[in-house]
Amino acid sequence: MTTEYEIRELCERFFDAYENKRADILDELYSDDCIVWHNVFGKDTTREDNLAAMRVDKGQRRRTYNDRVINVFHDGFVIQYSLNGVMHDGHVGPALWICIVGKVRAGKITRIDEYMDSSKFPAWSGRDRK
Amino acid sequence: MKATTVNRKLCNDFFDAIERNDLDAVADCYAPDMTMWVNLTGTEMPREENLKVLHDGAALHRRRTYDDRRINAFDDGFVVQYTTTVVALDGTKVALSSCLVADTRDGKITKLYEYMDSGKFRRRRA
Numbered sequence: 001m002t003t004e005y006e007i008r009e010l011c012e013r014f015f016d017a018y019e020n021k022r023a024d025i026l027d028e029l030y031s032d033d034c035i036v037w038h039n040v041f042g043k044d045t046t047r048e049d050n051l052a053a054m055r056v057d058k059g060q061r062r063r064t065y066n067d068r069v070i071n072v073f074h075d076g077f078v079i080q081y082s083l084n085g086v087m088h089d090g091h092v093g094p095a096l097w098i099c100i101v102g103k104v105r106a107g108k109i110t111r112i113d114e115y116m117d118s119s120k121f122p123a124w125s126g127r128d129r130k
Numbered sequence: 131m132k133a134t135t136v137n138r139k140l141c142n143d144f145f146d147a148i149e150r151n152d153l154d155a156v157a158d159c160y161a162p163d164m165t166m167w168v169n170l171t172g173t174e175m176p177r178e179e180n181l182k183v184l185h186d187g188a189a190l191h192r193r194r195t196y197d198d199r200r201i202n203a204f205d206d207g208f209v210v211q212y213t214t215t216v217v218a219l220d221g222t223k224v225a226l227s228s229c230l231v232a233d234t235r236d237g238k239i240t241k242l243y244e245y246m247d248s249g250k251f252r253r254r255r256a
Contacts, residue, residue, distance in 0.1 A: 039227045039228075039229075039245075039246070039247050040247050040249065042227065071204050071207060071209065071231070072204060073134070073202040073203060073204050073209075076202060078202065078209040078231055080231060080243060080245075097169040097172060097245070098169075098245070099169075099229050099231060099243070099245040101202070101209055101211060101229065113211060113229070115169075115211075115227075115228065115229040115245035115246065115247070116169070116245065116247065117169050117170055117245075117246065117247050117248050117249070118247050118248070118249035119170075119247075119248045119249055
């Protein structure tokens, strides 16, 4: 069984890995059968899909996961945070407000459910200026 | 009763009350200083305004249910992932996946944070 302290630390490591683009660490944190679901697309994606997507340049110079508010329950966590991005052209838009619910088993993340508002993407990425 | 059990029941009582359009029961779930924040606007709504929105919103559709509730409770709150199913006045049905995080104190909700995708509204209207 994973303790609540360990779950909280796992959550922080997960976001630090994303911030530092460390797919190798994410690979360690995900269980073999990990599923990632996004409310914007409404479908499950596999761990391999998620890791492959992370390696693709999405147009940002830097992404930071700020204002992290974490609550832990017996087999998972919920984290509310702000995603700030600096685009390659230097554009900094308003932060995206996102919530993730993570499920944990034996110290690994088995499921991620992500909730955000897709209407904020254009301003965040600067696409609304083009 | 364990705090997590109390919070899980509070979550279900809250959604059941909205489904029944029982605003007295909804108000009973809220602390006097309760506020609600929604990711669509990034602003906080006070308790009375939230109750008015629920009251006015009920007239805009035939039925609203909160389905597929996945509740995880902690000592001072809960998170619930759910599908809001709305049957409009013309009988059409739409569903929206959302997530709500609640802070609680003494068996009452003190703060709600709601996360959803407004892109889903636009696609339905298109």
